[in-house]
Amino acid sequence: MRPSRLALSLSLFCALPLAGCLTTPPPHERALINNELCTQELHKGDLVRAEVYCDLGLEFSPQYADLWANKGIIAMYSNRTEDAKKHFIKALRYNQEQLQAYQNLGMIYYNEGAYGKAHDNFRRALKVNPDNLDTRYNLSLALMKMGKLEQAKKELRTLLAVNPNLAAAHHSLGLIAYQEGQYEDAAESISQATALTPDAPEMWHDLGTVLMELSRFPEARESFANCVQLDPKNSSCINNLSLAQRKAALTDAAFKELKDTQQAENSAPALFMLARQYREKGLLAEEEATYKKCVKLDAKYAMCHFGLFQLFQDADKHEHAEVACKNFMKYATAEEFPSEYQSCEKYLSNATF
Numbered sequence: 001m002r003p004s005r006l007a008l009s010l011s012l013f014c015a016l017p018l019a020g021c022l023t024t025p026p027p028h029e030r031a032l033i034n035n036e037l038c039t040q041e042l043h044k045g046d047l048v049r050a051e052v053y054c055d056l057g058l059e060f061s062p063q064y065a066d067l068w069a070n071k072g073i074i075a076m077y078s079n080r081t082e083d084a085k086k087h088f089i090k091a092l093r094y095n096q097e098q099l100q101a102y103q104n105l106g107m108i109y110y111n112e113g114a115y116g117k118a119h120d121n122f123r124r125a126l127k128v129n130p131d132n133l134d135t136r137y138n139l140s141l142a143l144m145k146m147g148k149l150e151q152a153k154k155e156l157r158t159l160l161a162v163n164p165n166l167a168a169a170h171h172s173l174g175l176i177a178y179q180e181g182q183y184e185d186a187a188e189s190i191s192q193a194t195a196l197t198p199d200a201p202e203m204w205h206d207l208g209t210v211l212m213e214l215s216r217f218p219e220a221r222e223s224f225a226n227c228v229q230l231d232p233k234n235s236s237c238i239n240n241l242s243l244a245q246r247k248a249a250l251t252d253a254a255f256k257e258l259k260d261t262q263q264a265e266n267s268a269p270a271l272f273m274l275a276r277q278y279r280e281k282g283l284l285a286e287e288e289a290t291y292k293k294c295v296k297l298d299a300k301y302a303m304c305h306f307g308l309f310q311l312f313q314d315a316d317k318h319e320h321a322e323v324a325c326k327n328f329m330k331y332a333t334a335e336e337f338p339s340e341y342q343s344c345e346k347y348l349s350n351a352t353f
Helices: 029-044 047-060 065-077 081-094 099-111 115-128 133-145 149-162 167-179 183-196 201-213 217-230 235-251 253-265 268-280 284-297 302-314 318-331 338-349
Strands: none
Touching: 029 047, 029 065, 047 065, 065 081, 065 099, 081 099, 099 115, 099 133, 115 133, 133 149, 133 167, 149 167, 167 183, 167 201, 183 201, 201 217, 201 235, 217 235, 235 284, 253 268, 268 284, 268 302, 284 302, 302 318, 302 338, 318 338
16 A cells, blocks of 8 residues: 655745845846835735836846846746746846745746756755755755655755754655655654644545554554544545554454454354444445355355345345345244344335335
8 A cells, every 4th residue: 555645745935035146236226126016016916016016127127136036936926937937047147146046946847847957956045045944845855756865865854953843854754764665764754744733634644554554553544534534525535544444443352353253163153243243343345255154154044144135235236135135034034033024025025126
């Protein structure tokens, strides 16, 4: 069993311009003012007004890198990816230490699947500011996509040395450990991530997946249940929750002892009792298989036929239910099983199925 996906996501950067170390003539005073106004409108989410101010600022200082970086952010937010790339590249032409341009170019390349280019831009951004945690995290994701897991782990551990409460870094370390088959390490890392961000369903999903590999089924069941509670439409968590419940029930010590005892006895009554235990635990596939084993062992044992009838009726398998009901009535009497016999009579007399 494998996680349905790697729940990796890039950090988003704010649109604040950085002065950097200009390699071009100092910007005109009016360019500085318009860059500030552009930034303010970006914060408000008004991309049209933001671009008006940026363009006006560029009339005064066409080589002002921060204005080109802000125009790149505007284009990126407007889903004009090619324009965004051109603007960021132009910003770097005028200032090779323009942090926002490196960061956002890296984001664009990462989303395009150009992980090598993303890596290069994130690495250059870190040279400008080694303390930028978002950039270092995104660099680790690019390294993971490139299959450079040791380098990715190094960046993630550096992040956690600076801030041990970064849930995303713990989660990514867990995903790497899972990929390498180190399930105990994976469980430990992703558990720390869920403790830090208990409202993230994808982390509970991945923790449950790792715990299933470790056969820690009750804990996996709890993880998938948390995922479903947070995201009721998450089909992967719903399906895995059902599987974890089944596995947990099958490995329960008391139930295992009962199952071993009944199977060792290998009689129709013992198998019927075992099937009923499966039914109580919601293990319908195991219940059906045990009824079938029962009637194969003793075709005249009526209650196993009735058990099959109940299963097929609940599953709307009407033809199978009718056959099972007839077999039950063939070997049972109304005096011995009055309520069950009446149920089958009523079912067979109903012509709507």
